Amino acid sequence: MSTITIAGPAGAEKVKAPPLRPQNRQLAILAVLVLVAIPLPLILPPAQGAVAVRILIFLLMAVGWNIMSGFGGMFSFGHAAYFGLGAYTSAYLLVKHNVSPWIGMVAGMAVAAAAAVLIGYFSFRYKLQGAYFALATFAFAEMLRLIVTSSAFANKAVGFTVPLIPDSSLWMLQFEADSPAYFWVALVLAGAAVAISIVFLHSRAGKYVTAIRDDELAAASLGTPVMRHKLMAVALSAAITAVAGAFYTQYYLFVNPELGFGSAVSIQAIVPVVIGGIGTIWGPVVGAIIVGSLTDVTATLLRTPPEFLGFLQGRSGLDVVLYAVLLILIVRLLPKGIVGTIAARWRR
Numbered sequence: 001m002s003t004i005t006i007a008g009p010a011g012a013e014k015v016k017a018p019p020l021r022p023q024n025r026q027l028a029i030l031a032v033l034v035l036v037a038i039p040l041p042l043i044l045p046p047a048q049g050a051v052a053v054r055i056l057i058f059l060l061m062a063v064g065w066n067i068m069s070g071f072g073g074m075f076s077f078g079h080a081a082y083f084g085l086g087a088y089t090s091a092y093l094l095v096k097h098n099v100s101p102w103i104g105m106v107a108g109m110a111v112a113a114a115a116a117v118l119i120g121y122f123s124f125r126y127k128l129q130g131a132y133f134a135l136a137t138f139a140f141a142e143m144l145r146l147i148v149t150s151s152a153f154a155n156k157a158v159g160f161t162v163p164l165i166p167d168s169s170l171w172m173l174q175f176e177a178d179s180p181a182y183f184w185v186a187l188v189l190a191g192a193a194v195a196i197s198i199v200f201l202h203s204r205a206g207k208y209v210t211a212i213r214d215d216e217l218a219a220a221s222l223g224t225p226v227m228r229h230k231l232m233a234v235a236l237s238a239a240i241t242a243v244a245g246a247f248y249t250q251y252y253l254f255v256n257p258e259l260g261f262g263s264a265v266s267i268q269a270i271v272p273v274v275i276g277g278i279g280t281i282w283g284p285v286v287g288a289i290i291v292g293s294l295t296d297v298t299a300t301l302l303r304t305p306p307e308f309l310g311f312l313q314g315r316s317g318l319d320v321v322l323y324a325v326l327l328i329l330i331v332r333l334l335p336k337g338i339v340g341t342i343a344a345r346w347r348r
Contacts, residue, residue, distance in 0.1 A: 022202065028101055030191060038184070052292075053183050053184055055291075056183070058288040059193070060189060060244035066236035066273045066284050071279060074234065077141075078141035079270075080264075084261035084265070088241075088246055090105050090249055091162060103241075105246035109240075112239055113239045121231060124273075126292075130164075159259070162250060187245060205232055274287070276337050277336055279340070
């Protein structure tokens with residue numbers, strides 16, 4: 001690693017400045033990436049701008065999942081529960097009480113975090129680990145989907161449609177169609193989520209969480225409050241995922257039980273991290289870009305395939321097939337994901 005040389009007074013020895021701490025270096029890289037991304041919606045055509053917004057939503061979901069399952073080692077297959085709670089809380093407050101989506105987003109974060117702590121407490125209390133914990137999270141998400149589908153309070157299977165307002169408003173998080181403001185808001189939210197994950201990973205609490213992931217028994221024997229730090233990671237993960245749900249509802253102006261709590265939502269949170277690298281800072285970023293771009297490619301193939309792929313036109317499920325093929329290749333060739341494998345080889 002290069003160092004910075006600071007020139008002193010004439011005749012004095014040169015002093016080498018210490019290298020940046022990993023946390024500060026990662027935050028600096030994040031700041032550069034955000035600055036580079038700011039002009040994108042002004043350059044990209046509207047259709048590609050919508051893809052960019054979708055990538056940032058995937059990124060929010062991936063960062064949330066990675067904090068619990070990557071840093072904490074608690075594999076979740078039910079992050080749709082927290083996405084849906086964020087989406088429905090925000091939509092309900094806006095549609096029924098005309099509350100700003102920003103307030104609804106904060107409320108959704110609180111509801112999702114509380115629900116995550118509740119399910120996490122009972123899971124850890126009764127020693128659910130590995131596949132059993134993953135099944136518990138999946139069951140929780142499915143339970144919420146069924147409750148919402150049959151609840152008049154949540155408008156049953158119809159869901160909520162966000163009412164349009166006549167003018168653009170940052171407070172109500174509505175802008176003109178194809179406005180770059182949607183991208184910029186999503187960029188700020190996603191950038192903040194990545195920054196939080198960086199700070200958390202390098203904090204005392206984050207170090208406790210990764211130590212518990214690596215060897216829970218050893219961490220507990222050294223006096224680490226295991227339950228407290230696992231619940232902290234679970235709550236933070238759920239809150240970030242709820243932000244993705246709240247923004248999704250405001251961007252697409254609609255949410256129903258399947259869009260909010262369906263198993264496909266959980267898959268969309270998991271796949272980017274597996275592709276990019278579980279337990280890494282930049283894995284969710286790389287994976288979200290790949291998965292978000294892949295959805296656009298598959299949509300184009302299904303809509304207007306080239307002549308030799310004409311049999312694909314109008315067929316559904318191609319995105320799932322491509323996800324499966326990509327996951328198989330990643331697991332076989334890059335078992336630590338793209339970023340994880342590159343980092344492991346760089347350290348050799």
